[in-house]
Amino acid sequence: MKLTGNTILITGGGSGIGKALAKAFYAQGNKIIIAGRQVDKLKDMAAAFPGMAYLSIDMTSLESITAFSKQLIAEHPDLNVIINNAGIMVPEQLLTAPAHLEIVQRTILTNFLGPIWLTSSLLPHLMQQHASTIVMVSSGLAFVPLVHTPTYSATKAALHSYSLSLREQLKRSSTEVIEIIPPYVQTELMGIQQANDPHAMPLEDFIDEVMLLMGKNDGTAEIVVERCKPLRYAADTHTFDQTFTALNQQHST
Ligand SMILES: NC(=O)c1ccc[n+]([C@@H]2O[C@H](COP(=O)([O-])OP(=O)(O)OC[C@H]3O[C@@H](n4cnc5c(N)ncnc54)[C@H](OP(=O)(O)O)[C@@H]3O)[C@@H](O)[C@H]2O)c1
Numbered sequence: 001m002k003l004t005g006n007t008i009l010i011t012g013g014g015s016g017i018g019k020a021l022a023k024a025f026y027a028q029g030n031k032i033i034i035a036g037r038q039v040d041k042l043k044d045m046a047a048a049f050p051g052m053a054y055l056s057i058d059m060t061s062l063e064s065i066t067a068f069s070k071q072l073i074a075e076h077p078d079l080n081v082i083i084n085n086a087g088i089m090v091p092e093q094l095l096t097a098p099a100h101l102e103i104v105q106r107t108i109l110t111n112f113l114g115p116i117w118l119t120s121s122l123l124p125h126l127m128q129q130h131a132s133t134i135v136m137v138s139s140g141l142a143f144v145p146l147v148h149t150p151t152y153s154a155t156k157a158a159l160h161s162y163s164l165s166l167r168e169q170l171k172r173s174s175t176e177v178i179e180i181i182p183p184y185v186q187t188e189l190m191g192i193q194q195a196n197d198p199h200a201m202p203l204e205d206f207i208d209e210v211m212l213l214m215g216k217n218d219g220t221a222e223i224v225v226e227r228c229k230p231l232r233y234a235a236d237t238h239t240f241d242q243t244f245t246a247l248n249q250q251h252s253t
Contacts (some may be wrong), residue, residue, distance in 0.1 A: 005029060008079075011082075011084055024210075033079070053075070059086050062117050080126065082122055086114065092104070092149065112158050140228040178220075179223070181232055184201060206227075
């Protein structure tokens, strides 16, 4: 996709990766709409960037997504890019079943069903645009799961799979599908300690590399920063078993 002159929706744009992407795309001359549940956060963020808009959405609710999509298209008819970034990552102790089932349901709704509902609801509009892009934010854990977050890892693997099929079905249309595959990044996804964890990639470095890769506009379907390559290509390089062991040992220490 071209990096300027778009009208871009970013879900989860009030914090972390979504917020940083919103700032980066805004700086490149795009119209930005950020969305999430915490309206005060979105309002503060938008106030700091003239022209930035915000809307409330709950990705776990089809009703919310349907109403949101109608309002979004009515207020921003030039919308041509959506970034499905909102997500949650919650540890699960499967041995305490069925206590963890609430987490399972919330995670699947937010990370997988929500992006499918939102994409489906906006697709007819996007396909009418001269050129449009659907961005899915998955994770390196789509390719090598973290055992402490089984459903999270599974939703990201599912989102990767869905993106492949969506891209193929849209290949003769003017809508492209790009998957951003982040490594472990310094945000508050799993709490404040993650934002300061020296093992996680600094958010600014991650966004700089993502923008550089996206700016190449060379038809690349997946945005994979150097740090994420060991996870993304573990199966291709026949290093899955070692990577799986190392990732999960590292996490449990
Ligand atoms: N940070 C990492 O290490 C990492 C690695 C791989 C992939 N990712 C992915 O990157 C994306 C962004 O995560 P992040 O690291 O930036 O964490 P974050 O700061 O916690 O951002 C998550 C965002 O999702 C929104 N959200 C959560 N539930 C929602 C719901 N039901 N409806 C609408 N919005 C909802 C939150 O906004 P509200 O609370 O306002 O709703 C928040 O802005 C996620 O998809 C995550 O899985 C992150």
